[in-house]
Amino acid sequence: MILTVEGDISAYYVQTLCLLFFPGSKFGVEEKPSPENPEAHVRFYREGEAFCSTATLSLGDRQSTGTGEILVSDIPDASAERLAKIAVGRAVFAAGKELLGYTPPWGILTGVRPSKVASELILTGNGILRSKRVLRDEYFVNPKKAVLAVSVAATELKITKSISLHDSCSVYISIPFCPSRCAYCSFVSGTSGRLLSLIDDYLETLFLDIDNIFSVIRSLGLTVSTVYIGGGTPTVLTPTKLKALLARVAKNVDTASLAEFTLEAGRPDTITAEKLEIAKAYGVTRVSVNPQTLSDELLLSIGRRHTVDDFYRAYELARSSGIRDINVDLIAGLPGDSFSNFSVSMDAILSLAPTNITVHSFSVKNAADIRRQDGFALPLGGGDAAKSVEYSQLRAKNAGYRPYYMYRQKNTVGNLENVGYATEGHEGLYNVLMMEELHSIFAVGAAAVTKLVHHCAPRAGTSKIQRIFTPKYPYEYLRDAEKIRVGDASVGMPSLAEKIQGFYEQHNP
């Protein structure tokens, strides 16, 4: 896509708006005009009290222009940046809607966390009804999605009410290895024999990082609310290695004191009774057993290398292990999937009555193998995926689940969302704390991102957040982990502990 932006507005933000109408577009300087390549010209300017924008979008010989305007007095406490984004969002939205006859469900909300916007609205005194109205009228969010975002926000606020956010934290442990690579996946995960052979070295380094991070947490006087072992596929580890990992966590924290301890098992073909027994013995309270779809044909075509029967077998093992919560992930809108196929999967999962179901909307990132297939394109409007997502929301609600967390990703079919459902009292707490950025998450392992959070009162809208990144790939992680942990005085690089302490001292002097 060819994009030109005029005025004091982030080009990246304008790109995310364009992606609402032209999913999967690239914006490099090498993009050339052609009848298939859309063009956008977006201008932002101010006229006294008014923040104004015009946007012209063209595709082939069709063209459409939209305008957007907002006055400072319309949202008196909004920053200039937010007002500028609303004006530009409205202009691109109007132009795109007219050009393509398509209305993005989340309006001009391009961010990852629509429910965070909703909870900020609630916490700043708007109440439930007004918050829904603001989402609809200011951000052009579809009324059903506005209801979803506000109800997720209300549930989140309820389930995190009793947690003392400023003196608690969570821990994420990354196991970036999988038995094989699924064609749609963009997560960093080692699957080749060469990478899987790094597991021993990886765990050795990871254990040092686990000890280090818990020691930092103790020195800060924080309580650990939740621990999440994610991936990749943590159950790719042999029983002995899994046991060693869980023992290392248990050496550092009384796992019985955790509000939640998740082992994201994931791939059914890695789950055994022995591994689940070990998990239960070490205090794991939540596991994921993920089919993504209950169609063998589709599983084969997305390269997932397990069958529907494997899923049922693993699910039953998880159930008989006595682990409190089982989560099941599904994906709506997988290439080759249909509404009827998805609805069969959703109904079958509901009949198992897991405590948690997460419905993801298919998203495609450059790193996914599927992206490189000829003619691959995301349908505008989402096609069957939009119907599937709507069906999952209705069916989950009627079966007694409520949506408790949600997020969105770039390049998602139909600009749809990912939603976690749970029966009351079984919500995945880590997901909420992490997604809503409610307290610090200390993350260890390759591709792990530590997020330090400080809330200025009141909680909404005024948080200070600092991210600390760990190298993405296992090789890089093994190379750099020690330097990150202990620092490098010769180049003035502080240790991880010093960085974290610096953040806490700055914000809690």
Ligand SMILES: C[S@@+](CC[C@H](N)C(=O)[O-])C[C@H]1O[C@@H](n2cnc3c(N)ncnc32)[C@H](O)[C@@H]1O
């Ligand atoms: C980080 S993955 C790990 C889970 C585990 N390895 C598995 O595949 O079962 C978490 C979830 O993200 C979802 N996911 C992964 N790739 C996706 C994609 N391209 N689009 C939508 N959802 C995706 C899947 O539902 C997956 O279970």
Ligand code: SF4
């Ligand atoms: S979807 Fe899960 S199992 Fe498949 S490659 Fe990605 S992380 Fe691994």
